[in-house]
Amino acid sequence: MTSAAKTSDEMTSREACVARDLVDPLGTFRDRFVIPEGVIYLDGNSLGPMPRAAAGMLNHTIEQEWGQDLIRSWNSARWFDMPLQLGDRVGALIGAAPGQTLVCDTTSINLYKAIHAAIGLRPDRDVVVAEDESFPTDLYVIEGAMKSADRPMKRQLIGTDGPSIEALINRNVAVAVLSHVNYRTGELLDMAAITQQLHDAGALVVWDLCHSIGVVEIDFDRHGVDFAVGCTYKYLNGGPGSPAFISVAKKHQAAARHPLSGWWGHAAPFAFDRDFRPAVGIKRFLCGTQPIISMRGVQAALDAMEGVEVAALRQKSLALTDLFMVRLSALIPGLDLVTPREASLRGSQVGISFDKGFAVVQAMIERGVIGDFRAPDLMRFGFAPLYVRFEDVWDAAEILAECIKAEVWRDPRYNRKLEVT
């Protein structure tokens, strides 16, 4: 990414960053979000901020649709249609044509459906490949999906110090479950190449897009991706625990089965048949009644992104992370950045391995810079191009450097326990 590299070359002063923000084509989108006064929010990879219009939209759903219109809103406010309607809009962000994506349930539950379906689509194979460094719920859900499969299955792990994905791909592999962007290091996998490798071996893939949707260009259809899942509360800003999404390629829908066969996935949910008959198309991946108010948060979030091209988000994201890494390297030589410097290899976050990282993150939060910490020693900072400014990046790097130079870990108040998702 020459443009990203150039960016940090240009921005050699805070003033240059402020100037750049003024001409940033995404600059006006920041006003669509509530960023608390005095806060530099670098934790949008964990929980995105509130779109300014969300409060009004949610309040309307609460006071009018629920409070006044009551049961009629299932039809009049189209509550029934939300999983599909929001799904198509999420699909557009990952290059999936309509009719392949639902917003519903949680990432873990959607992973379960996808993995179970994939195992069922490859009945003569007994291996599920995953990464030892994936977000743990992916590994746990693989265990659950394997246990509930119709035959014994094995999980094989790509390791940081273990086998590569190439070493594990063979004709025993039913499906690989892979994180597009690693939640710790921010490393970005090559979706096109890996999907192709898996398909060449007759295997399927489930991509976990939690840390890439909204900041990385994704071509679900063009790369022939089989399944994808992800959450909507990180870079999509759907609100705390807002329902997740699942995408299933059209080519697999007719044959795909999963055991969470609730009535919303039935071909005729109001016929009240005794036997389950899966709906045609993506709707068979629905299960039960969705939390409508939290669903509206996803709608408000998608509205706040209207008019943005993912390509523009990606370009700014790379410029932000590039600037942060360049500044940190200048301010604290030798700092252990675990995120790849090569643009094509990283998502939208920067991870720093630092043994006093817990205290540094606490001290930074006190100074208004919100990032997070993952045991044992990882500081994580997410750069959401919709609302993070270059000036914020400059300041955050300065504050991080100050905290390290001041050895804030000597102050016991920075060692309080804190958990974040």
Added chain:
Amino acid sequence: MTSAAKTSDEMTSREACVARDLVDPLGTFRDRFVIPEGVIYLDGNSLGPMPRAAAGMLNHTIEQEWGQDLIRSWNSARWFDMPLQLGDRVGALIGAAPGQTLVCDTTSINLYKAIHAAIGLRPDRDVVVAEDESFPTDLYVIEGAMKSADRPMKRQLIGTDGPSIEALINRNVAVAVLSHVNYRTGELLDMAAITQQLHDAGALVVWDLCHSIGVVEIDFDRHGVDFAVGCTYKYLNGGPGSPAFISVAKKHQAAARHPLSGWWGHAAPFAFDRDFRPAVGIKRFLCGTQPIISMRGVQAALDAMEGVEVAALRQKSLALTDLFMVRLSALIPGLDLVTPREASLRGSQVGISFDKGFAVVQAMIERGVIGDFRAPDLMRFGFAPLYVRFEDVWDAAEILAECIKAEVWRDPRYNRKLEVT
């Protein structure tokens, strides 16, 4: 129920109903809910109305906890604890001691967990008993849970015209999945006796409490119930699609397993282990991140019930349904009430089989009385003792009778399609 029978004897005029409302010990609770002007709401068995305090509580969660406090709210606003904290409060309504109930996910998904766990706890048995008249998602989820079990399982159905539960209980039965109150007829099963019958045969039970929680006294612990599930958006008034609940008896928790093994159910969710190790206790029935805003609706709903005894709710509920049935029988002799007249055999709703029921329900809605219709011919009216008045019951019966006498089904505008959950 002599007291309920007496009630309808007393209330032989609208004035007597109004007078009775004035001395109703639950009368003041109505003010805790938003009931739209001019509406008699008899659909709380489908979607309960909004507690008056809900809008403020949800708005605080949206604007302050999400908008201002952001990621810190996972700890400061105790978002992490909500499934358990709300679960204990829901547990109190069904006689389940703390540590046995969670609010999370959907009823369908919680059913899946419970049925899967029950099948696992009875490894030498191959039958799941259910009711042909249960809400269909229960039957569908049984299919899914059976398919994902570690051995072939069979579903056997108690039939309206088929075998009785007594005929099906034997030592092949792993678990029976039963609706405490039938969603169509309003019939109430004898939880104590049936649970005992099942236990005598060494079988387990999953009670679906969707249509009984909040209006019927339930003694989860005293009757030694194994599993229970239900939704929170009917008589609990948690809001559209608010997360459901699951209760698992303490005695089963250590051995219970289900395959939705997401990180929230891990013994140490933030240790980020590679292998799943179920949490101790009820927490192992959690899976993924919950929709926090919709969860707050459950909290507001439970707050609105503070200070109510379930016994008082049950007593008023029976008086309301008794009055409705007595009035209907007087106004329209020969009307086919499918709900048992015997108090001990009914929940809190009245079902009427009427071939022009669809049009009648539409016409009643236009006249301000909201009930619902289930194909092919069932009119359903739910009587929520927290906010339905005796005067409402009187008026609703009058309006229903008027609609039938006026033969409203001759008017084509009352035959528009309407779907409700």
